[in-house]
Amino acid sequence: MLKNKMTLRAMILVGISTSFSPSTFAAPLQILEFKKGQLSQSEQKQLCEQVKDFCTQQAKWQSLKTPDQALWLLSKGNIVQFNYSNSGFKLLKQWHIPLMPAEEVKRSGQYIFPKLFPMDQNRYAIAVIDTFSEMYSGGGAGIERASFYELKDSGKTHRFIENYPFSFNRMIRACFSEQDYESSKGKCHDEDGLSLDIRPIKPMVWQFRYRYSLDVSPASDSGEKSFKGSRNLNIDLNKAPEQPNIPAEWDYEGAG
Structure with a gap:
């Protein structure tokens, strides 16, 4: 009898765990705002090495971070996405809208x-x-x-x-x-x-x-x-x- 109760309890816990999987609790979608002045001098230098065309417009850079910690830059009609790891920023994607x-x-x-x-x-x-x-x-x-x-x-x-x-x-x-x-x-x-x-x-x-x-x-x-x-x-x-x-x-x- 005790064994049956333990088995039933385990089944209930598994059911609850399955019902509330990580996908169920996906973060709500949020609009994110690009802002100026959020990057340090060292970060700007590191990014400049990968998008040299941007370096003349650093004062106009606007940036944000998405929930996955990717860094996004906006400058006029250019949008750039960087990944961040222990080794620093790495260019992922780039778009241009004339x-x-x-x-x-x-x-x-x-x-x-x-x-x-x-x-x-x-x-x-x-x-x-x-x-x-x-x-x-x-x-x-x-x-x-x-x-x-x-x-x-x-x-x-x-x-x-x-x-x-x-x-x-x-x-x-x-x-x-x-x-x-x-x-x-x-x-x-x-x-x-x-x-x-x-x-x-x-x-x-x-x-x-x-x-x-x-x-x-x-x-x-x-x-x-x-x-x-x-x-x-x-x-x-x-x-x-x-x-x-x-x-x-x-x-x-x-x-x-």
């Missing part, structure tokens, strides 16, 4: 957003942001659109999301007369804007959290009312929609 000068395209600028986005436990992506600005009488707008690129093991990149709304802020003049200025109580613009927060939910699924706000001046003749709204979208990275499902007025791309 950033187009503003004068070559109809945009104010383009840059790599300084964060590393996990697609799963071993695959990462970065975002390239196109920035636009426009000015008009008594107002203007700043607009950002995002495209996401997977960093492939081969050293190549694959764009899987293109030209998504990333952010915008816009001001439109609402005061045109002395009476308007008096009635506006110092608020002479209609203002609206959009922001995006991204959170990995599980491998190959990100949640896009869009937040929109509209603040209408008392002097406005737009017929609109002040408003705040939000929309959470779960995006399957294997088949991301061409554009996110948000209201048209949230998706401002510019007047022209």
